[in-house]
Amino acid sequence: MAHSHASWAFDGPAEAPPSPRTMRTLRKIRSHQVLTTSSALIAQTQSSQSSGARDAENGTAVVLGNATVRTPAHRRARSNSDAAARMAALTAPVPTRRPPRKTGSGIGIKRSPLETFLRDGPQNGQGREGLQELKLLILSCRVDADGDGMSPYRIYLWLVLLNIPPVPTDEYLAFIHRGRSPAYAKIRNDTFRTLATDPLFKRRVTEASLIRLLNAVAWKLHDSKTKRKSRPSSRRREMELLVNTPPRIDEEPEDPGSANSPPVNDSAIYVQGMNVLCAPFLYAARSEVEAFALFHFFVTKECPGYIRGAMDGVHRGLRLVDRCLEIVEPKLAAHLFSKGMYAELYAFPSVLTLCACTPPLPEVLHLWDFLFAYGSHLNIVCIVAQLVRMRDTLLASDNPNKILRNLPPLNAKEIIALTVLLVQRIPSDLYAEMVTHAK
Incomplete structure (x- = not known):
């Protein structure tokens, strides 16, 4: 027994590329170019409505078009004078308009553009262009999920993206x-x-x-x-x-000299x-x-440096957090550094776990949708984005260590939107270091 997911994502040339790691790095660099050209993040919120008949203590409600007729729970005998009229009202034809159906994680006919694309694949059958379109859909449409963050297709989306x-x-x-x-x-x-x-x-x-x-x-x-x-x-x-x-x-x-x-x-x-x-x-x-x-x-494959030796990949990521913060918010960086607050003191769990250590979990899943689409290295900028959102509070504090001990709850939508803006200010050489820091 084996699980399966959308097969179109693995369509490609018959011959394997000479260097998969190089190709993954190039794809992440291209993701940077795509993000730097994005001007806004479109959020789509869908609501579901439900309608139908329900039982009440004093009777049963029957929906007839826009009107609701209640029949009492305990009926008594009625005269024949109004029986025909009442039966005609109860048996009147119901309009053909259907009530709205639940969408998203529920069972329904209507699907979001993202779910439809993942189910049907690209229309032209081109895997490379289809993958780019899929990433753009993730950036503009949140993955449909219930209040617990559960989605029927998110796991297949991750398998396709990776x-x-x-x-x-x-x-x-x-x-x-x-x-x-x-x-x-x-x-x-x-x-x-x-x-x-x-x-x-x-x-x-x-x-x-x-x-x-x-x-x-x-x-x-x-x-x-x-x-x-x-x-x-x-x-x-x-x-x-x-x-x-x-x-x-x-x-x-x-053997440090082993090339293999x-x-x-x-x-x-x-x-x-x-x-x-x-x-x-x-x-x-x-x-x-x-x-x-x-x-x-x-x-x-994505972050072997995080579990290697003394976790050198994580420490490189922490230094990148400080460097990125100096570029996008020099005043905030100078304030934190003057208090001895470097990323290694407060951001170690966030770098290692891709912010999974910060609740709530449903927001973590939405953030990971974005990271898996455009590269897990962008977690560095996401951490910086969280600091920027706390900018005024941190600048006004003489003890930022107490504030940074527990980061505020994640808001994936705002963090992603801010990350898309901040990444445009990251120099290409520094971004290249971000791509490879976990390798």
């Missing part, structure tokens, strides 16, 4: 059946604290499912590391094998904070397999 193929369920189950991974103790130490104050997350996602998913990803990362470390990397390693005294795998030093070793080679199989980064995937997914595919892809 170009993740289906993962067989048996592959995920194989990791589950292997039991505890080497990082199991660390995982159990964090999972019970994951979004502990968010009732929406606690109601939908169990700690057991979070443990299973993180444990499965840890096993896959562990296997990848072990496979790379078991390869002979130098002449010295070959001589050690000849004398039958190979070093232990977990003690073997990395990708950056994820020295990644940890689990670091603190991965549980929060994983939470929105598991909340939005319709199955653990989908969340597994998304989360593993994200930590190995």
